[in-house]
Amino acid sequence: GQLPPRLPPRPRLPPLSREEWESYREIDGRVSKENEEKFRARVFAGSIDHSIRREVWKYLLGYFRFDATDIERMEEQKAKEREYEVMKKQWESFLPQQEANFARWRELRNLVEKDVIRTDRDVELFHSVSSPQLKQLQNILKTYIMYNMDLGYVQGMSDLLSVILAIMENEVDSFWCFVGLMDMIHDRFEITQEFMRLRIKQLRTLLKVSDPEFYKYLGEKDSNNLYLSFRWLLVDFKREFQFSDLMILWEVFWTLHLSPDYPLFFALAIIEKERNNMMDPKFDFSDIIAHINGLSKNLQLEELLEKAESICRQVGAVDHLPEELQPLVRQPLPPPFTFPSAK
Structure with missing residues (x-):
């Protein structure tokens, strides 16, 4: 088909404000399907004010459900915290003999450790070798291997996670936002390419x-x-x-x-x-x-x-x-x- 004439570019809008974000939410915290569509269109047109990113990204990345009430969301968040701890303890509690018999885990763990040390070291948050954030990156990626052994860890994932961690400043929240992101884009990390x-x-x-x-x-x-x-x-x-x-x-x-x-x-x-x-x-x-x-x-x-x-x-x-x-x-x-x- 022939391309129709291109319309002139539309100027970007100012970022979504807290007041606007609240206007999309019902009194009990739910966001209706119709308002979710409006919200997505609004973020597309102007993105999000930095002061509310930490909250709003949890929705965009599927960690929080748009159709959940505030009460349901708090309960779901607590459950997710427990799930994260269970998966994290799995790899933390491997016995030396278990690790010796688990080649796939050793290979992926080594890859994570090698990659994390090279991730965004020019960014202040990750600059120091002893930075707690580098340790959190490792924890999250190793736990993700436990969550999704089929995909495991592929080079490039640490690059995506570091930006999420910089916003969330919390290991559990970052993990579940990363899970949501991977659910959206896991195909691009397939081994077959x-x-x-x-x-x-x-x-x-x-x-x-x-x-x-x-x-x-x-x-x-x-x-x-x-x-x-x-x-x-x-x-x-x-x-x-x-x-x-x-x-x-x-x-x-x-x-x-x-x-x-x-x-x-x-x-x-x-x-x-x-x-x-x-x-x-x-x-x-x-x-x-x-x-x-x-x-x-x-x-x-x-x-x-x-x-x-x-x-x-x-x-x-x-x-x-x-x-x-x-x-x-x-x-x-x-x-x-x-x-x-x-x-």
């Missing part, structure tokens, strides 16, 4: 549909397999932004508002923004890779979020989307968020 290959193929098709000229150019430079986006898509642009920007970006992704895989549209926004810089006749494959790697911490988040939404809405309006792109866009696309007009 089949799902990551599918996502890169979808990104390639998106680029081909939205910018055939640049797609062809990348083909001439042996770069149109787009494997340069693997790191972006595995850990949600973790290396490309500072924590303060990542929090905004990730909560937009977690709303699942326009797409179940919005990072693909965000990746396309970066590629489109940089295309003219890369369409240099003197560029070869290694120059393109170097250019992409040089973007780390040099990207303007707000502008890219606005561009990604424009691209997603443009693609969503195509009559006959290629089959592999159809699952990427919610149909019908929800209209852009607007504040209720004053009565």
